[in-house]
Amino acid sequence: MIDKFREKFVEESLDNINDLEEALFLLEKDMHNREIIERIFRAMHSLKGGGAMFGFNHLSEFTHHLETVFDLVRNDKLAVTNDIISLTFEAIDQIKHLLQIGDLTEKADIANQAAFIKRIQAVSNQEESSASTTVVGESSGSQVAVSDGSKTFLIGIKPNEDILRNGTNPFYLLDDLHAMGEAKVAAFAKGIPDLGQFQPISNFCYWQVVLNTSESVNDIKDVFIFVEDECEIDIKELKVGNIIKSEALDELVNNSVADQTLITKEQIEAIGGSDDNDQDDEKRDAKRKVQLKEHKISSIRVNSNKIDDLVNLVSELVTIQAQLNLYAEKDGNGDIVSLAENIQKLSRQLRDNAFEISLIPLQSELMRFQRLVRDLSKELNKEIEFVIEGGDIELDKNIIEHLTDPLLHIIRNSVDHGIELPEERIKNGKSPKGTIIFKAFYSGASVIVQVIDDGKGIDPDFIRAKAISKGLLDENVELSRKEIFDLVFLSGFSTKEVVSDVSGRGVGMDVVKKKIGEIRGEVSLDSKVGQGTTLTLELPMTLSIIDGLLVKVANNQYVIPIANIEKIHAIDDVNFGNTLNNVVSIGDQQFPYIDVRDVFECDTANSGGEQLILVKFEDRKVGLLVDQVIGEYQTVVKPLGRFLKKQENISGATIMGDGSIALVIDTNRMIHSNAAKKYRTKK
Template identity: 75%
Template structure:
């Protein structure tokens, strides 16, 4: 059981670390932002406390030293600089390592940790005497009301959620911690306690107010509630009086509040001093009050294994529902047909809901790309901004898992070979700081991801010359600009001597193309010399279930994704074999087409009428010639076995309602391969 809790702690810690990294990037651009500093400190505090609780003692000790640095920063005893941020990023890598290995007694491991801790302590010790760090308005305001002993008074309101006790939290411990910080007067409000017939022993019905006099800072008070923020409404308000507990009129106010079960206000306490001060009438600094929103469970953590199982079960349900539809059609009984239609509607809703659950935002992976750009640019002495647009776009988690490595390769190439050195950029009339934009957006049933840099770009003429030299095309082959750039993705195009010549773009790009193709995606490249390069990925939102059009080619059935289809034409009395270069004219428009009988090596026959399905491919439309269109079909896409994995035009297979197998056509790869083979000939 403890292993289960440890695994959950590691998972939650990784979420904390992602938040920590995101906050550090923000702090790097705004080093005096107190809110971000607090966010970083709280993430470290959570890691430290959780580590000690679940037996990650090395992690807890290590994080404690790092937390000390940010405690000095938030108390204005140390100023943030680039060295501290870089050290913190390195420390995050060490924290990830400690989460992975746990508490080990390896001597080398301990020596490494000790060396790192000494670096952190050096920052703490040198920072401890730095009292000249700029104070924020909030820090100055909090230090105003003080006696010679430095004590201050606060009104604290604690309203726990109804279910706080179910999590093992005891609110009385919070009150004890506040008492330990100084002198306190506690007021309990229990007017919401129901009668015995409705009373639930595991529910909380109480709230408290605490009038606290302490020499501790407001940050220390906030730390009392750091583990229960999401389970309570909390407010902390500084009072005008340095020690309100010494006021003789306080007892009457407290007694009245308790007897009437009515909360005390800050204004009432300040009025005990006679009159409110100028500060009381001034606009309040929102940072002096910590008000947490009412917490309702709007999301929950679920194992990815359970989600995969749910999606698989829904996929099986879709297949069985297709069998039911087939049976209903054969039976001809209205009751069974109506029942099948209702089940089909419910199945579709369940399918959509299950896949929405399995989608996760791209933002979950973008932090590692941002970190890569930061670390690599510093290593190469380049200045680069990494801009994210559309990080909230959601994709199937299986797609994101397969997408990460190709994107890392693309972004690394942009940093290493695309963006020029600062002096070279200045010489070319550019800003010394380069920019890489990661942009994602929806396009129909697909997601488009673009990686755009403003670097040196790639020369298409050079690519063409190299392709001719490598024998990939001959010098008479006419290619469009896009087809020239597509040569970069051909296997064997790049060699080591070409790395610097084409900005390293060709190195491994055939592998990138292959990896994206495995998830039914497409990748394309465009570039302009001196202005930069754009790599575009077109990805499906999900891999498992699609709405498809069932077609027949010879004696076999195939599925074409409906999301890619523009229109269907019935073509009568035309000999497709005599059309010039596989181009047909429909409604005064010319369309290239692919004969699927020819693609799948079926015998050519004359049928009189055939169906031409126009599908979208990049910025144009291409026709697919089939024998018959059967109808719309909700398709469960099953992966091909190892013997069929090399079928580049097929992305999977589907089991029909009658038990037969239909292949799912990957239209993007089919059209791309057809065009590639054409200029290879």
């Protein structure tokens, strides 16, 4: 999970850096603008803080020094100069690099960064020394080599086998050399014999050191003064600038270590002097830039409004395409028909693509739930483990936005009412620690989200009794187990006597059902006394375009989502054996059915040619009786607006090719509310 945060941090930081660069450009034009300076400081500050938090230690350290400079600037202790601006630009590149690769691992990079920090420090130190601004330019690596008269040496150290017997540690020699300047060491250990012949008190290694120092050859020789007799020392002065930091030297050293071949003077001199050094830098810069480009291609951040616009435009396109199809069919011109078909294909692909873009993983909201469980269980003295499965399941962002509140409520319920106190759990033979599982998975065109707890569960008999006492249910009505649990979602039903301030807040499960209904989802509950409760949400993956079946009911056109349809039967096959109970038999099976004309309270008579559409409803199949099936239709679902939100049977509308409107039937809710009528008799 931390990787996700790191990714997000990098993404946000890149935005931050863009902002920083933009501000720098502005600052270049107006060097005294306090607002811009503040903006830069803030951007650096958040980079520093975020870097430390997400394990970008080098980034954090580096930015810290940069921030110091701008802290001085904003406190009027340092004036903005072109040098500072260029240095900052350069630093930004370094920051990008650091974001890219995380903490530095290559020695050369680390040394590079240290040098860079020194340059930055030099700038911030100006404030105290009031030195001239030339420090910036001069302190860059290559020029130091020339100006302070440092030289580069290749030193070969080949101790005798017996050197260790005298208590000499060759590493101290290397340390001493390091102390004289900048050094790079190649170790040659090929002489070490197999473990069998290995003598711990014998030395089998030798070293080569590339040293850049301002000390003389004699000073270097002094290092070896006590070991002269036990070592072969070979000191060569090289005709190169300071190449310690160059990548080429790194490579050379690595290669020679790998091959166990000595580095020669010529090899190093081939790397070249101070001039080549700059070229190396350039090369490295170029390399970094390439890396940055690659990163940007892999993902971009887009304002969510733009995605909404895209989806809307695609929806419009699909509508127009339907018009074109209609026209092509009427026209009958083969060319136009095939053009229309191609456009249909393309718009379908475009539609699928646009939807994929607007999908985001559930993960983004899960932290809040985890936090809620943690805080609440502490407050209630309960021990609860929150397990997440399927956090990478993706849903339309509009659906996720609508999902958060109901889920918070559901999880709150599980923590408060579901999971028992540890003592009670032990008494019932359970582990004192309760578990709440948050589970998401795909099922056909829907996404199922479940919240499962192993708490005390709910007794169906209790629900039934309670519903009767509240006047929600007639005493004589027989209900299935599932129907009983559905009672929980009726308004005016709350299983706990006292509304607690934890899960109370005046919203009950009926609100959850309503909210989920708004995004065309279904919610159901199942429970076993003593074993726990499972709450299941069934959600559509997307809201705006669906494949639909166009049907006619009493002169109006309606769309039924194809994902819900099981089978279509012509009326002839159907035997209305018992119309009183609204049950039909097809073949050797019986299905309950709903006459859509009755539901819609149409007074027109049967127009003949009825068809029965079998749709999936929960674990059953239910028939919907319509006048006529027209055909398949790619439906852009539009909301009916705020005034018709309460409409139960219709979830939206779509504009047909000819500009007329067809309403989209929400089969789940239609069946549900019509089935529910039978136990709402007592009113």
